[in-house]
Structure formats: C-alpha cells, structure tokens
Amino acid sequence: MIPVSEPLVTAREVELVLDCLKSGWISSAGKYLERFENEWATYCGMKHGIAVSNGTTALQIAVRLLDLKPRDEVIMPTFTIISCAQAITYCNGVPVLIDSDPHNWQMDVSQIESKITTRTRAIMPVHIYGHPADMDPILEIAQKHGLSIIEDAAEVHGAEYAGRRCGGLGDISVFSFYANKLITTGEGGMVLTNRDDLAEQARSLRNLCFQKSRRFFHDELGYNFRLTNIQAALGVAQLERMEQIVDRKRAIAHVYNELLKDVPGIELPVEEPWAKNVYWVYGIIVKENTGMNALDFAQKLALKGIETRPFFLGMHEQPVFHKMGLFVDEKYPVAERLARQGLYIPAGLTIRESEIEQVCEAIRDILTNH
Numbered sequence: 001m002i003p004v005s006e007p008l009v010t011a012r013e014v015e016l017v018l019d020c021l022k023s024g025w026i027s028s029a030g031k032y033l034e035r036f037e038n039e040w041a042t043y044c045g046m047k048h049g050i051a052v053s054n055g056t057t058a059l060q061i062a063v064r065l066l067d068l069k070p071r072d073e074v075i076m077p078t079f080t081i082i083s084c085a086q087a088i089t090y091c092n093g094v095p096v097l098i099d100s101d102p103h104n105w106q107m108d109v110s111q112i113e114s115k116i117t118t119r120t121r122a123i124m125p126v127h128i129y130g131h132p133a134d135m136d137p138i139l140e141i142a143q144k145h146g147l148s149i150i151e152d153a154a155e156v157h158g159a160e161y162a163g164r165r166c167g168g169l170g171d172i173s174v175f176s177f178y179a180n181k182l183i184t185t186g187e188g189g190m191v192l193t194n195r196d197d198l199a200e201q202a203r204s205l206r207n208l209c210f211q212k213s214r215r216f217f218h219d220e221l222g223y224n225f226r227l228t229n230i231q232a233a234l235g236v237a238q239l240e241r242m243e244q245i246v247d248r249k250r251a252i253a254h255v256y257n258e259l260l261k262d263v264p265g266i267e268l269p270v271e272e273p274w275a276k277n278v279y280w281v282y283g284i285i286v287k288e289n290t291g292m293n294a295l296d297f298a299q300k301l302a303l304k305g306i307e308t309r310p311f312f313l314g315m316h317e318q319p320v321f322h323k324m325g326l327f328v329d330e331k332y333p334v335a336e337r338l339a340r341q342g343l344y345i346p347a348g349l350t351i352r353e354s355e356i357e358q359v360c361e362a363i364r365d366i367l368t369n370h
C-alpha cells in the first residue's frame, strides 16, 4: 500500500527529544516548550503561543475565551472536523453553519451576513486542506458587526492569505500538531493570540485555573490540556525545517497537478490568486458523470495498492447533532457534494516521485476503464 501520509522524523528530532529526556524536564515545563510557543507564535506573526495537548483542546480553550452566554451563536463552515462544532456546544453555544465555495472548498463568505443574528458572537473560519479561507471579507464582516474571529489553522501551517500568514489573522487562532499535519509533535496543539489578557486566561484554562498567588485555590473551572516538553522538543526540531516542508508539500502538489490536469472525470485542488496553498492533503473530486462516488473510487484505488481518505462529512449530516436538535433538515449542497465525491490521495512528506506516478497511473486507469 502507498500510505496516504507518513510523518517524517529525522535525526534532529531524535537529538532534541533525547536531550529533553536526559535533562529530566519531561513534563509540562521546560526550555523546549517555551521555545516552541515563542517560535511558532513568531512564525505566525502573533504575540503569544499557548501550547496544548491537541488541536481539539486548543479549540475548546479558544471558544471558552469568547465567554459565551447560553444559546450564543458562532458562525462556522459545515465542512470541517467535529472538533470545531463540539467546542461551541461544550460551552452551551450554538454553531451556525455555512456552506462551502464549490471552487476552493472554503467557507462561502457570501452566505455569512444573512446568518448573523442578535445572538452571534463570533465567526470561526476553518482553512481547509492547506488552502486559506477568504479572510478579508470575513474580517470586514466581523469588524462591522463587532464579532470575534477564531481562526482554525490546523491544516494550514505556513499557508498565506494575500501575503499574510494563516494563524495570524484572527483574534485567536488554533493549530494542531497531530502526526499527519505539516509539522507534528505526535499529539499537540496551540492557541495563538495578540491579546495579553486572553493569553493569560488561556494559560490558566490549560492548567486547571490554579491561582498564581494561591496554589489549589480556584475561581474558575479549567482543564488539564498541557503539552509536554518532550513533545515540544519534537516540534522545535520540525519547525527548523518549516520552509523545506512547505516547499516539499507544494512540489508534490505541483507534480500531481501536472500529471492529472488532463484526466477527465476529476476536479483538482485550486490555488486562488490571493492564496498560498500548502496542500496539507491533496484532495480530488470524482465527478458524478463517472457514475462513481468517492467510496467507489477509493475501493478501486485500494485494489491497486493506494490508500486514500474520504473528505469530511458536514456537521449538518452528523447524527449526534440531530439528536441534540441541531441542524435538522438543514441542507448545504456544496458540502454534501464534497463529502460524497471527494477524497484525498497519498501526498505525505515521505512519498517518492515514482509513487506519485503510480498513483496517477492508477487514477487514469480507473477513469478510462470503468
């Protein structure tokens, strides 16, 4: 099987992790944690970085920082991972969904304003699959209506919107460093913000809201969402290669673009003129006129030794939310099409050119002989 993604771990990661182990700083304090937080925040153009246990918990902290009242609303795309919506519902808020743009698969910004009510408190754009959401209109709408922005940048390490780095565009942004993301700490995440007060609150929430002046004294409920110095050491080593990693991901995508551009029956990922796409994954859409959906196509590719992953299933199609009385009978046709017809193909950092060619050969073969 050609795997859809494999992490690339080098001798440098081993060196820094070993250094950490030998120093005894193996828990949630230490020089690698500080370095990782500072270096990642700086890379994204933000003042503060608060490392946490994963991207899902980063979102939970980010939404807690909004201080929602029950039934307050947060606007977000339906086409994303459940972590976004559940972070809102955990805080007794209501996710309000937006369909996707059919061309770039990002949140359709033209639909946002019609969803704003007196209860709307924030917009949560999610940059999907390595490509930025169309941020300027989102920032403008937020400004006009006094809304906060939580940027979910878990899939866009190093991507840019109109020359500005993703993860540095909102009031609060979140990242994941899961093993399949552009850089990884195994499991890990981070909350970024420019605001001193929010950063302090996020640090407190991450660590059970211990009061600084009086240990074991609490006036808020927090979480244990701490990241370890060992994980941060892994992250620091990965971050040293950030530029190479982004270049490699883009190079892989360019090879695919070239080899697949004339293949009928599929749509390829795009890069808008205002975007620098880091192609976290390489997603393709199988057109309906092939008579196949993504599942059929994935099965055929699996028979040829090629692993794939399906696209997200929209939040409005999730039984768990229907049980909570959310999104019942709501329809988002673009996201539904992406879920039915979309899948992503092997494009991890360890893939070889010959494997990319093999994948393209298999795709062409299936589409011409079905």
Ligand SMILES: *Cc1c(COP(=O)(O)O)cnc(C)c1O
Pocket (backbone or CB within 6 Å): 054, 055, 056, 057, 080, 081, 083, 084, 126, 127, 152, 154, 155, 175, 176, 177, 178, 188, 189
């Ligand atoms: C991966 C991801 C997350 C969650 O990160 P974990 O570290 O897996 O919890 C959140 N949002 C998006 C858009 C993601 O792709």
